[in-house]
Amino acid sequence: MKRLRMEGKLVLRLALFLYVLIGIIVVSDYYIYLYNITFSPVYIYIVFFIVFLALLAYLFRRRFSFFFRYPLIRKAVYVTVLAPVLITPLFRCWFRVPYVACHVCPRKCIFGYMRPFIVPSSVLLNVNSRSWCYNACSVGAVSDSFTSMRKRGYLSLRGTRSRRAVRIIGIALATVIIAVLTYIYFALAHARANPGVSRGDIFTALYKGSYSVNPVIIAAATILLAGAFFIPRLWCDNLCPIGIIARLSLYSERLLRRRNKDGQKKK
């Protein structure tokens, strides 16, 4: 058990190492090398392969039993392969806020290019007990890495009175974030499709006009991820759209779960 925990920590440290490494590469002038690698068909097909493999393994659990045999190796592979896709926009983006405007991006990075594939597949994988968030997401692994560093117990509301209130606030916040992101998605698409002469549209507000590093975003992302040192999965459960969707679906699933006559939840 202890060995397993150690190995788990190693995977999480690997994620943190990749976060820093990719950060340095993308911030420096060498980002073109990462660009070159990530846009090679080999890399793109590897991403397809591992994501479809995970989906098929969930659908056909018996036939793909090998997939579940070495969870740590599997997680290490997923975290490593997906790290360039998921982490790159944090360090360099055409927009002031990364991830949100890829559909209108003039020149997409690998995340922008893969977003129509990555986002639906992560939502689908999360149907199975958030398996994307816990096993494949590199950003989630970085967040978990900070949690694993804490030796004492972290902040938890379990067993406290305010737990229910915090949960309701969390769900309300999650709903607002999803609503705002949906609005931004369509507003950006509209602004891009109708380049009028009006000032102050959302595209102009977000677009930087250069593929540049934004230290504010890097600092904010690092602080949010490092916040997992105090509150586990601070970013993943409360702000990441994929995590929020998974959280909301799990919550609604729990609400829909019917109860027996004796009050116990049905399967």
Add this chain to the structure above:
Amino acid sequence: MARKRSKKSGEGKGEPLPKGIRAILRKDISRREFIKKSIVGAGTLALGVYSIDHYILNRGRDLFSGIFNRDAPSTPPLFSREAEFYVKKGNMVQCKLCPFECILGEGDRGHCRTRANINGKLYTLAYGNPCTIHIDPIEKKPLFHFLPKTKAFSLAVGGCNLRCMYCQNWEISQVKPESVEEYELPPERLAEAASQTHQKDNSIKTIAYTYSEPVAFYEYVLDSARASSNRGLKNVIITSGYINKKPLLKWAGVVDAIKIDLKGFNEKFYRKINGAELEGVLRSIKTVAKSRAFLEVVNLVVPTLNDNYDELRQMASWLRHNIGKDTPLHFSRFYPNYRLRNLPPTPINTLRKAREIALDEGLHYVYIGNVPHDTYENTYCPKCKALLIERIGYFVKKNVIKNGRCPYCGTKINGVWS
């Protein structure tokens, strides 16, 4: 029990039930699990179809909407040559000519439409193939302090790295070079043609790279300028100035004058209306000001978009402090064109007020353009206010400047006068 299960699963009753339903009936998976797996199965199928269509069959269809995927010719065109200022990374190249710094995969064409990755090398497609050639007065460029009353052998090649919504020459700037009718005129032949024209008409002293955007035909300008300066002709570039420092310095080393369009002094305006960044243009203005090439700056005043007096004051102040008070500044009148037909022409009073502001900020030579028969097209001595050059439209009626100085008070007038 076995018999009961057989009945439940519907075996022996004609059509067998689907496997999933049979699994539920056998209680192998719960109904919830079945619904989840159905959702994931349908989603996976849809995702698979989408991925094959989007990423494999039409690979990179929307990749870099700013560049043109798989749009490069299979072989370089007739006079095309390998581009300057690019770095090679595997089979990809990154152009380093302008601040866009396009990253092009094999077979891709850059944002400017004139540079393409052909077999892992960056080629300029705008070389030796001008789409338009005219003889214009130099005042039309506008260059008011550069050999007044002379004419320029003016040419352009299709393509531009900007996306100005009011472009006057969008028919040639917003197209690929090969999409418009072309002349076959490599640099040597161009220099020869210009030289012959100069021999016929002595007032033609300059070759002007203008109309579209010379950055898009950078190498052609460079080689033509070298070839023609050997024949005693001068070279001027009319550009938006959205170019990196190194290539600009190389240009400044071979041409005699550069006119830069400072389209506004507002970052948002630049991004939205021109598809570029203000910072890059300001850097270019400073670079040219420090070089040997003579500089003039033009600002097209577009009503409601960049005619804010505070911004105009900031611009004039910036020019005064960064390139000096003697650099000529032109405020040009906007006329509705291309994708900005909904706006009226710039009111003349706005232009006059802009000129007043710039003079107030300490600039010596401020002109109003695109307004024929306006007295503000004339050059006055900054010290004694005497009329030095009288212009009517593009034509010079009177020029009294002698040896680059005011004949009345002897003040040196910034410019290239002979």
